[in-house]
Structures are given as C-alpha cells and as structure tokens.
Amino acid sequence: MSAHHYDIAIVGGGMSGACLALALSRLSLTVALIEATPPDSSRHPAFDARAIALSAGSVQALERHGIWPSLAPLCEPITHIHVSDAGHLGQAHLSAAEYHLPALGQVIELSGAGLALQARLASAPGITLYCPMSLKAVQPEEARVNLTLSDGRSLTAGLLVAADGGHSFVREALKIPAERHDFGQSAVIATVKTAEAPGGRAFERFTAGGPLALLPMQEGLSSLVWSVPRAQADALAALPDGAFLAALQRAFGWRLGRIEQTGVRHVYPLIMTQVSWPVAQRTVLLGNAAHLLHPIAGQGFNLGMRDIDVLVRTVAEALAAGDDPGSHAVLCRYWQQRRDDQARTVWLTSSLAQLFSNDDLPLVAGRNLILTLMGRCQALKAPLARQTLGFGSL
Ligand SMILES: Cc1cc2nc3c(=O)[nH]c(=O)nc-3n(C[C@H](O)[C@H](O)[C@H](O)COP(=O)(O)OP(=O)(O)OC[C@H]3O[C@@H](n4cnc5c(N)ncnc54)[C@H](O)[C@@H]3O)c2cc1C
Known part of the structure; x- marks a missing residue:
C-alpha cells in the first residue's frame, strides 16, 4: 500500500504546532498534524497547568492568522508591568497607555488553550490529525520526507516541520546539533489568590534565589x-500551603496585599537549548524544538509565534511564485529572516536570567542602576518595551 502524501507534515501539536497548522489551513494545502497526546489528557506535556503571557505582537499575529477569536475569550489583558529588585530601590514600570495600546499582552492558561485549538483543528480545512500518534522514524530524501508513525503507518510530506518540543525527536533523529545550557534552576509554578485582585498588573521581581513573576489571570487570580x-525547588514546592504562602509573601512583598491561597505547585527544570541552524533537508525545526528559553522574560512561545508568522508567509510566497515550499532555497529564505531575532532573543533571555539570578555585589549594584535609569528615562526603557511587546521595532 502506498504511503499517504501531504504537502506539509507537522510533528507536535503543542502551542507552536497547533497554531502553525491552523495558519497553514488557510493556504489550501494538505497538512498532517501528528501529536502523541490527546488534548483532554490531564498529563498533556504541552497543555498543562502553566499560564503564559502572549505579547501584543503575538496577539496581532494570531489575529492575522485567524486564530485569535478562539483564544481571546480565555485571555486576561496585561495593562501594567512592574519590575523590581527585592531589597533594593531600583524599579521600572511599563503601561499600555504609554504605548497607546489597549494591553501590553494577554495571559492565557495553556490547558484551556489546548482544548480551544483542538476544537478548531478538528474542522480546519486541509488538516488531518494523527492523535494520539507518535512519530517513530524520519527519513528525508531529495523529493520528500518519509515518516513512520507508532501504529506502523507510513506518510510522506514535501516539508516536515518539527514542533515536537525541547526534547525534539526529529532533532535527535536527524542529528541536528543543539547547544544546551543548564541554568541550575527550576521554575515552581502555581495559581495564587491575593487579597487585592491584580487588575491587569503583572510583576517581575528579582529575588536572592532567582526571578519571580506574577501574571494576572481571569477571576482575579495570578499565575506564579x-x-x-x-536543589531547593522540590522542597519549596512540597511545603504545606501555609508555609509556601509565607515564603512567597517574603519574596514577593505586599504589592497585592496578603497572598491568601495557592493551587498545586509544579516544577520545571530550566535548561536553555538553541539550534544554530534549524533547517535540514526538507525539514525545519520550530518553537521549543529550535529554541528552549528560560521563562524569565516570557519569550518562548512569543518567539515561536514570530517563527510561525514568517514560515507561513514564506510558504505562501513560494506557492504564489510556483516554488516548492520544502526546497532548500525556500527554507533558507525562511531562516535568513529568522536568524537575527532568534539569536538576539536567546542571548537576551539568557543574559537576563544570569544577571538577575546573581547575588554578586557589583552585579546587584549594576542591575539596580539599570532599573533605576529605566524607571526615569523613556529611551532606556525602549529595549525592555520592545522585547515585552514582541514587535520588531518601537
Ligand atoms: C514555567 C514556564 C513559563 C513560561 N512562560 C511563558 C510566557 O509567559 N510566554 C511565552 O511566550 N512562553 C512561555 N513559556 C514557553 C512556552 O510555554 C512554550 O514556548 C510554548 O508552550 C510552545 O511550546 P512548543 O509547542 O514549541 O513545544 P511543546 O509545548 O513542548 O509541545 C511539543 C508537542 O510535541 C509532542 N511530541 C513530542 N514528540 C513527539 C513525537 N515523536 N510524535 C508526536 N508528537 C510529539 C508533545 O506531545 C507536545 O504536545 C514558558 C515555559 C515555562 C516552562
């Protein structure tokens, strides 16, 4: 029996793969989306208890690709961001009003996003969902990529997009080199309730152990x-609720009054992965498969969304010109447009993580000076704003 052929196969239906598939579905292509875990699984690796901040740039891109209407009802706007250093005076503020925007970004819970995206995918034109199904083997050739699924089925595609996460199977199978840096940190995440509702305020606070972020969520809750x-993460996460809340209150302070309740804590080891050349024969790595970032600046998916935006535009231009979207020339055109942004964002995120997780006195003094100057000078705040908003320039 001959293998089923698709114009594009996407491995991984997390935020990156699902959004890419929906954006491509508007280009009259045949697309196979292969995802290992069903969307309603309580142990979904991509749609779990995290809430993430979507930058204003990501929201605009999601709007352009017709995805935003499915996500908008699940989002809480960020109208203010407050950055501070525990025990020091340096601080900076960003507000949506300064940039004449309704919001600096939006916060979405990934579990809800997964269900909403899955509902859209089920009826999107041109998309065939293989779920739950894992990719087990991949073999690129000159004219197509051969794929073998966990049930033994074979598919072929003109272009393979690996959106299969930080431990990408495709990256490993094709031996695409990746640079890794272990920050020696883990992120403890939880939903918390504070006496004062956040009302659109997000907080980034640099503490002795590492950075702490609170993002506003629907129903007056915050995502930590x-x-x-x-070495401290598991013990911190396992504290009884009262002791955890007391530790959090000491680290965060009283900007939202008493921190009254906490949900279940989850722990994520923080390891950066960067692929310096994410394009191979008829294959491109995208999202976390290409760059896994420290969450300090909330950039992971936002960077992936910029990849999606450019990839879809590059494929559309190739189709309009009669070119083969999986050809080396077209993939290089994509990578040329993405290289600088990826390198800059990975560098900036890693530098921030190192600068703000350090207790050395000169560094502490330096970062306080930066925050104080940013708090007073609009021009110095522009790079922070540019990165936060997720636009190319401001
Ligand atoms: C604590 C934390 C906070 C964060 N906060 C933010 C934030 O505020 N803003 C932001 O932009 N980003 C944030 N991020 C990053 C963001 O969550 C991710 O970048 C985003 O979810 C995109 O992931 P992805 O789809 O590329 O990969 P993943 O979410 O890892 O999805 C990969 C998918 O591939 C599937 N898969 C893997 N292997 C196979 C296979 N062989 N066959 C089939 N399927 C397979 C998996 O089941 C999974 O569904 C944060 C991350 C963390 C850890």
Missing part, C-alpha cells in the same frame, strides 16, 4: 512562575 536553585 518562581525560578529558584534546582
């Missing part, structure tokens, strides 16, 4: 991402 030395 607290990066701490790995």
Whole structure:
C-alpha cells in the first residue's frame, strides 16, 4: 500500500504546532498534524497547568492568522508591568497607555488553550490529525520526507516541520546539533489568590534565589512562575500551603496585599537549548524544538509565534511564485529572516536570567542602576518595551 502524501507534515501539536497548522489551513494545502497526546489528557506535556503571557505582537499575529477569536475569550489583558529588585530601590514600570495600546499582552492558561485549538483543528480545512500518534522514524530524501508513525503507518510530506518540543525527536533523529545550557534552576509554578485582585498588573521581581513573576489571570487570580536553585525547588514546592504562602509573601512583598491561597505547585527544570541552524533537508525545526528559553522574560512561545508568522508567509510566497515550499532555497529564505531575532532573543533571555539570578555585589549594584535609569528615562526603557511587546521595532 502506498504511503499517504501531504504537502506539509507537522510533528507536535503543542502551542507552536497547533497554531502553525491552523495558519497553514488557510493556504489550501494538505497538512498532517501528528501529536502523541490527546488534548483532554490531564498529563498533556504541552497543555498543562502553566499560564503564559502572549505579547501584543503575538496577539496581532494570531489575529492575522485567524486564530485569535478562539483564544481571546480565555485571555486576561496585561495593562501594567512592574519590575523590581527585592531589597533594593531600583524599579521600572511599563503601561499600555504609554504605548497607546489597549494591553501590553494577554495571559492565557495553556490547558484551556489546548482544548480551544483542538476544537478548531478538528474542522480546519486541509488538516488531518494523527492523535494520539507518535512519530517513530524520519527519513528525508531529495523529493520528500518519509515518516513512520507508532501504529506502523507510513506518510510522506514535501516539508516536515518539527514542533515536537525541547526534547525534539526529529532533532535527535536527524542529528541536528543543539547547544544546551543548564541554568541550575527550576521554575515552581502555581495559581495564587491575593487579597487585592491584580487588575491587569503583572510583576517581575528579582529575588536572592532567582526571578519571580506574577501574571494576572481571569477571576482575579495570578499565575506564579518562581525560578529558584534546582536543589531547593522540590522542597519549596512540597511545603504545606501555609508555609509556601509565607515564603512567597517574603519574596514577593505586599504589592497585592496578603497572598491568601495557592493551587498545586509544579516544577520545571530550566535548561536553555538553541539550534544554530534549524533547517535540514526538507525539514525545519520550530518553537521549543529550535529554541528552549528560560521563562524569565516570557519569550518562548512569543518567539515561536514570530517563527510561525514568517514560515507561513514564506510558504505562501513560494506557492504564489510556483516554488516548492520544502526546497532548500525556500527554507533558507525562511531562516535568513529568522536568524537575527532568534539569536538576539536567546542571548537576551539568557543574559537576563544570569544577571538577575546573581547575588554578586557589583552585579546587584549594576542591575539596580539599570532599573533605576529605566524607571526615569523613556529611551532606556525602549529595549525592555520592545522585547515585552514582541514587535520588531518601537
Ligand atoms: C514555567 C514556564 C513559563 C513560561 N512562560 C511563558 C510566557 O509567559 N510566554 C511565552 O511566550 N512562553 C512561555 N513559556 C514557553 C512556552 O510555554 C512554550 O514556548 C510554548 O508552550 C510552545 O511550546 P512548543 O509547542 O514549541 O513545544 P511543546 O509545548 O513542548 O509541545 C511539543 C508537542 O510535541 C509532542 N511530541 C513530542 N514528540 C513527539 C513525537 N515523536 N510524535 C508526536 N508528537 C510529539 C508533545 O506531545 C507536545 O504536545 C514558558 C515555559 C515555562 C516552562
């Protein structure tokens, strides 16, 4: 029996793969989306208890690709961001009003996002879902990529997009080199309730152990991402609720009043992965498969969304010109447009993680000076704003 052929096969239906598939479905292509875990699984590796911040740039891209209407009802706007250093005076503020925007970004819970995206995928034109199904073997050739699924089925595709996460099977199978850096930290995440509702305010606070972020969520809740030395993370997460809340209150302070309740804590080891050349024969790595970032600046998916935006535009231009979207020339065109942004964002995120997880006195003094100057000078705040908003320039 001959293998079923698709124009594009996407491995991994997390935020990156699902959004890419929906964006491609508007180009009259045949697309296979292969995802190992069903969307309603309580142990989904991509759609779990995390809430993530979507930058204003990502929201605009999601709007352009017709995906935003499915996600908008699940989002809480960020109207203010407050950055501070525990025990020091340096601080900076960003507000949506300064940039004449309704919001600096939006916060979405990934579990809800997964169900909403899955519902859209089920009826999107041109998409065939293989789920739950794992990719077990991949073999690129000159004219197509051969894929073998976990049930033994074979598929072929003109272009393979690996959106299969930080431990990408495709990256390993094709021996695409990746640079790794272990920050020696883990992120403890939880949903918390504070006496004062956040009302659109997000907080990034640099503490002795590592950076701590609180993002506003629907129903007056906040999503905590607290990066701490790995050796302390499990013990911190396992504290009884009262002791955990007391530790969090000491680290965060009283900007939202008493921190009253916490949900279940989850722990994520923080390891950066960067692929310096994410394009191979008829294959491109995208999202976490190409770059796994420290969550300090909330950039992981936002960077992936910029990849998606450019890949879809490059494929559309290739089709319009009669070119083969999986050809080396077209993939190189994509990579040329993405190389600088990926390198800059990986560098910036890693530098911030190192600068703000360090207790050396000169560094502490330096970062306080930066925050104080940013708090007073609009021009110095522009790079922070640019990265936060996720636009190319401001
Ligand atoms: C604590 C934390 C906070 C974060 N906060 C933010 C934030 O505020 N803003 C932001 O932009 N980003 C944030 N991120 C990053 C963001 O969550 C990810 O970048 C985003 O979810 C995109 O992931 P992905 O789809 O590329 O990969 P993944 O979510 O890893 O998805 C990969 C998918 O591939 C599937 N898969 C893997 N192997 C196979 C196979 N062989 N066959 C079939 N399927 C396979 C998996 O089941 C999974 O569904 C945060 C991350 C963490 C850990």
